[in-house]
Amino acid sequence: MSQRRTKQSYRPKRSADRPRAVALSVLEQVEQGGAFANLVLPKALRAEQQSNSKFSFRDSAFTSELVYGTLRQRGYLDTVLARYCSRPLSQLDPTVLEILRLGAYQLLFMRVPDHAAVAESVDLAREATSDGPARMVNAVLRSITRATEQEIDEVFDHITGHIERIAAKTSHPQWVAQSFADALTAHGRQPSDLERVLQANNKAPAVNLVARPGLISRDELLDESREILEGDPYPGNLTPYSVFLDGGDPAALPSIRSGHAAAQDQGSQLAAILLATAPLEGSDERWLDLCAGPGGKTALLASLAPKGTTVVANEINPKRARLVERSTQALDNVDVVVGDGRHFAAGYLFDRVLVDAPCSGLGSLRRRPESRWRHHSHDLDELLPLQRDLFQAGIRATRPGGVIAWVTCTPQVEETLDQVDMALSGGEVELIDARALSTGVTPDAINSDSGSGIAPYTVQLWPDVHNSDAMFIALLRKVR
Ligand SMILES: C[S@@+](CC[C@H](N)C(=O)[O-])C[C@H]1O[C@@H](n2cnc3c(N)ncnc32)[C@H](O)[C@@H]1O
Known part of the structure; x- marks a missing residue:
């Protein structure tokens, strides 16, 4: 992260930006209501598209990135937020904590300008709660914008235990990091691969299809995908039936609807x-x-x-x-x-x-x-x-x-x-x-x-x- 400065000050009330508001509502359902993001997010996006003609494809993509990214990086974000928040995160109102995570995700992982990430988070906090928490959101996020990349790195460097540090850096619960460490050794990989394998858990996989033999060949599935979907689908590296999509909705493919092909890792x-x-x-x-x-x-x-x-x-x-x-x-x-x-x-x-x-x-x-x-x-x-x-x-x-x-x-x-x-x-x-x-x-x-x-x-x-x-x-x- 580069040296950050923001001159943002309090602005008159305005309503929160819709992608961020939709993302917040999905995160609340997931984190507080135990819902699954892959089920509630598409529903929330459909509802927004139906009621708001200005909500574009790009808004949907931005909302998805906010939701999935914030959920994946929750451990990393909480470690940074805990450093810059004067109160323990466990004592914060859950919605305010969610807004802070969303804001920090934009600052630390997305190319959203600092002033926009902070201002939009403050608006969200005002809309969802009141002026007090909004001021706190402003203060915490602004201190993150002022931190240098090195200062953020130091937040993690100061964590003493090796597994604890890698868990926080890669945003995994400690017991999961430990379990991967044990598994790497038992299955014959190097302990030094731990950070790499955990970071791979943070990358959204491309949609993987199988061309079911006897029903459709891989080449036929590739041709159909090229014809109907965007991007450039390509053969997978692990089996003779594997196809990766480069974008687009696999449900649009006739071979998926007929069961000749399917999404399968x-x-x-x-x-x-x-x-x-x-x-x-x-x-x-x-x-x-x-x-x-x-x-x-x-x-x-x-x-x-x-x-x-x-x-x-x-x-x-x-x-x-x-x-x-x-x-x-x-x-x-x-x-x-x-x-x-x-x-x-x-x-x-x-x-x-x-x-x-x-x-x-x-x-x-x-x-x-x-x-x-x-x-x-x-x-x-x-x-x-x-x-x-x-x-x-x-x-x-x-x-x-x-x-x-x-x-x-x-x-x-x-x-x-x-x-x-x-x-x-x-x-x-x-x-x-x-x-x-x-x-x-x-x-x-x-x-x-x-x-x-x-x-x-x-x-x-x-x-x-x-x-x-x-x-x-x-x-x-x-x-x-
Ligand atoms: C890992 S999933 C199987 C995935 C599946 N082979 C596939 O590729 O689509 C395990 C399944 O076992 C089922 N299951 C759990 N307990 C079971 C039991 N006692 N007997 C049979 N199935 C069980 C679960 O409902 C779940 O659908």
Whole structure:
């Protein structure tokens, strides 16, 4: 940040700028009401566009940047605000704190002129509260504008603990930063990569599509996207079916509406491909997806399955089971069933089984900007036993010689390597070298570092390296 000066003084009352007012209302719903930004923001933008003909496409984009950026950088912003605010942030009115975060985000991360960021924040505070808090907002934001880049850096340099400092700089809760640090080491990366991987969680990912094989080719999907959407779509680096969009709404594509293509992270694509292509002797007709909702991997599995194969998709939540039906609408080899996977019993055994268990989701923080502030380390207390039971149920449902994939959207050691180690200790399964198998699927080397124990035989993807969520994939064969 450069040396900042603002000569802004109090101005007569005027109404707050609409993008900032809409952003504030969305942030209040998310932070105070527990709503999800990706659900309330589009609704708020639609309502504003309908009632205000002057609200432009650029206003929508600006509002989205304010909302997502402020949520992602909340930890960073609060560290800076705490330094320049005379009262502890916990004692501030929640709306005033939200206005301060919004203002600080514009000052520290956007190219909004200082005077505009401060003045608009003061207007917002006056409109939402009263003159007193507005004066406080003015004072705090003006002191940030006067701080040099070096002074802002020093706010972080003064944090003593290594993990604590990186957590604040990269805007993550400390326990999440610690968990990534542990995961990096366990999966064979360097501890010094921590800041880089956490910063990658702060970058909004490009929309990633899958061209479902047998329904549409990647080239056809690229052509259709080029024709209908703005920008220049390009092939993904991790799977032969992956396409990245460069802008535009994927819902505008006919192949998305027909279910021939879908939005799907390429890490998730790789998980389904590795399970579908793992070597198998004997029958290959019955596949099971034990935790299927909303059905992205079911659909890719079903489109990769040899002719005559049925994919049974089990999901505990009936609403999510309907999503599985919708996402597999273009395929005729899927049976969706609703039930608790821990007690799944079909009366026969399966050749390939996917256990994509509910997990902490720390691997997809890029997509859900508020989620890092909602999870807690004690979430694992409930998740780990559930994962263990589902893993065991997946193994029970597999025929001898059949293949099981254990997949999570998190690199957390307890949910990845530890769960696989535990499953192996039962003696019913052995590890397949998923990393070696992946070299035949993806042109990119998956992991250059190896890690120890079982880690070198598993696949751990990272947002900063693979342009994907931090998916974990282990393949096992049932031996008895
Ligand atoms: C990580 S998601 C699966 C994502 C899915 N494979 C996909 O690619 O679209 C985990 C799913 O497991 C479901 N689930 C949670 N507990 C379950 C249980 N006991 N039995 C079956 N499914 C369960 C959740 O409702 C959720 O839909």
